[in-house]
Amino acid sequence: MPQFNVRCSLCGECGSERRMNLEDGICYYCREEESTPCQTCGSYDASTLGTLGNLSWKRCHSCGMDFYVTIKVPA
Secondary structure (H helix, E strand, C coil), X not given: CCCCCCECCCCCCEHHHHCEECCCCXXXXXXXXXXXXXXXXXXXXXXXXXXXXXEEEEEECCCCCEEEEECCCCC
């Protein structure tokens, strides 16, 4: 049975809503976002500023540009 009280170590959201990988405590939303580079410079060093539906708004630490990432929800 999944643990519904586990929170993601990156975004802090409850694992029951974002489907956790219990080995490292990172939800699948964050895992997909972290694997998407900046659309301007290609850097993976970015912060999530917010989400809207299946879009995540991120700011690149390398070039300072904001960009959107489509969050892929696992089936």
